[in-house]
Amino acid sequence: MDELSPLTLPSGTVLGTWQLEDRVGYGAYGAVYRAHRMGQISPQPVALKLALYSNDPRFEREAELLARVHHPNVPRLLAQGSWRGGRWNASYPYLVMDWVEGRRLYRWAQQHPLTSRQMLRILAQVARALEATHAARGLHRDVKGDNILVGPHGQAFLMDFGCGTWAGASLLTREVLAPGTRPYRSPQALRFHEKHVRSANAHYGATPADDVYALGVTAYHLCTGTYPPPTLTRDDERDTLAVRVPPPSQRVPLAPVLESLILRMLSDNPQDRGSAAELAMAMEQAATSPGDGLDIPMNPPSPVAPTVGANSSVSLSRHGGLIPLPVLPVAVGLLVLCSQHLNVRARWPHTSDSQDGGTGGVADAAVETPSLSGEPLEPKPHGLSLDMPKEPLPGQRRPPCPRPQIGLQGGCWFELRATPPCGEGAYAWKDACYSPVPAPQRPSTSDKP
Numbered sequence: 001m002d003e004l005s006p007l008t009l010p011s012g013t014v015l016g017t018w019q020l021e022d023r024v025g026y027g028a029y030g031a032v033y034r035a036h037r038m039g040q041i042s043p044q045p046v047a048l049k050l051a052l053y054s055n056d057p058r059f060e061r062e063a064e065l066l067a068r069v070h071h072p073n074v075p076r077l078l079a080q081g082s083w084r085g086g087r088w089n090a091s092y093p094y095l096v097m098d099w100v101e102g103r104r105l106y107r108w109a110q111q112h113p114l115t116s117r118q119m120l121r122i123l124a125q126v127a128r129a130l131e132a133t134h135a136a137r138g139l140h141r142d143v144k145g146d147n148i149l150v151g152p153h154g155q156a157f158l159m160d161f162g163c164g165t166w167a168g169a170s171l172l173t174r175e176v177l178a179p180g181t182r183p184y185r186s187p188q189a190l191r192f193h194e195k196h197v198r199s200a201n202a203h204y205g206a207t208p209a210d211d212v213y214a215l216g217v218t219a220y221h222l223c224t225g226t227y228p229p230p231t232l233t234r235d236d237e238r239d240t241l242a243v244r245v246p247p248p249s250q251r252v253p254l255a256p257v258l259e260s261l262i263l264r265m266l267s268d269n270p271q272d273r274g275s276a277a278e279l280a281m282a283m284e285q286a287a288t289s290p291g292d293g294l295d296i297p298m299n300p301p302s303p304v305a306p307t308v309g310a311n312s313s314v315s316l317s318r319h320g321g322l323i324p325l326p327v328l329p330v331a332v333g334l335l336v337l338c339s340q341h342l343n344v345r346a347r348w349p350h351t352s353d354s355q356d357g358g359t360g361g362v363a364d365a366a367v368e369t370p371s372l373s374g375e376p377l378e379p380k381p382h383g384l385s386l387d388m389p390k391e392p393l394p395g396q397r398r399p400p401c402p403r404p405q406i407g408l409q410g411g412c413w414f415e416l417r418a419t420p421p422c423g424e425g426a427y428a429w430k431d432a433c434y435s436p437v438p439a440p441q442r443p444s445t446s447d448k449p
């Protein structure tokens with residue numbers, strides 16, 4: 001019988017005092033199960049997030065941050081523990097949180113045509129959740145539509161603190177940029193990255209203003225269906241003037257007050273954005289005012305089709321046969337080098353649909369190496385040994401898999417010249433190691449496609 005893995009625990013499995021019901025999704029670092037406490041007469045559902053990587057330190061960090069933030073728009077941390085199992089009988093940490101009944105923000109918005117007033121109400125709740133996070137001297141660092149759930153009565157919840165940190169927490173990453181999702185990066189973060197991309201010891205120090213900027217991107221995407229353009233591109237590197245953000249009203253009818261708040265959050269200068277608390281108050285006031293155009297429905301435009309980066313993975317497979325492990329970093333490095341001569345905008349995810357790109361390298365391995373498909377595919381924690389999942393990874397190519405790719409467990413893989421334990425970014429299956437092939441088109445990395 002196949003060993004269980006954190007992704008494949010069956011309904012009824014007991015972890016500590018928690019009994020799993022079903023898996024509701026998974027991200028780059030964790031599988032989320034609906035569960036309940038054992039022995040309760042009328043059990044309340046909880047969300048149990050189980051690490052995909054053994055001894056993953058990000059879980060401790062997420063628990064610590066969640067425990068510090070107390071706010072009705074943030075799920076409470078109820079417990080934490082670890083599950084022992086998998087092929088190497090390793091220890092996988094888990095967190096138990098309040099169950100949030102809701103839909104991801106962009107998808108919710110597709111099903112609930114929005115007015116500016118409704119949008120202000122949603123944004124204000126997220127801003128309040130951010131205010132509480134910042135008051136706890138924490139940072140979320142991955143504010144985006146996919147990390148906001150909206151309940152049936154329009155309650156918004158800020159989720160997934162797995163990329164977060166707080167003042168005084170130790171660095172978990174050696175990358176220039178901490179975790180995050182590329183289109184939501186502030187201009188300061190992008191410029192810092194451009195400047196220090198080759199430095200060994202440079203780390204961008206995110207601030208609450210980065211979270212506010214990401215909320216601005218979320219709002220912009222929510223009403224226009226597109227991301228604002230990145231501020232700094234390779235082409236304008238010598239001229240670091242900010243690219244002007246096209247006002248959302250060029251695309252959708254929205255209230256002037258909402259537009260000015262969105263553009264304020266997207267200000268190039270962090271001081272001009274305002275704090276989460278100030279913005280929340282302004283949004284709440286605007287949402288209750290008679291206001292101009294507040295009740296006109298917005299109809300986001302249809303998605304824009306991707307134009308670049310679709311089949312870059314082909315070049316990796318041209319030499320045929322097995323891919324020797326040392327070749328992969330070289331090949332990826334070459335692609336990175338090449339991509340650095342492209343306009344950054346050209347490799348921006350064209351995610352005009354209802355989902356974000358996954359968190360880049362999500363939680364820790366920062367994100368700034370573009371994946372072959374233009375999306376971060378692979379988490380890169382250190383010293384891991386991963387079994388091949390029974391289903392394709394988010395963003396992984398599905399069969400038919402052109403040679404020399406191999407179709408296994410519903411996904412396309414490159415076989416590596418290595419045997420388990422496979423090491424960073426590789427997966428073991430039947431005594432061989434494999435690397436996932438990115439999907440040729442923009443995938444969803446945050447949800448089961």
Ligand SMILES: Nc1ncnc2c1ncn2[C@@H]1O[C@H](COP(=O)(O)OP(=O)(O)OP(=O)(O)O)[C@@H](O)[C@H]1O
Pocket residue numbers: 024025026027028029030031032047049075097098099100101146147149159160162358359362445446447
């Ligand atoms: N407390 C919760 N209550 C209900 N559903 C939850 C809860 N926490 C997470 N989920 C759901 O579980 C799924 C996986 O969430 P998770 O945060 O692990 O990854 P993700 O956000 O999909 O991906 P990534 O972290 O890679 O961006 C998502 O559909 C999310 O909405």
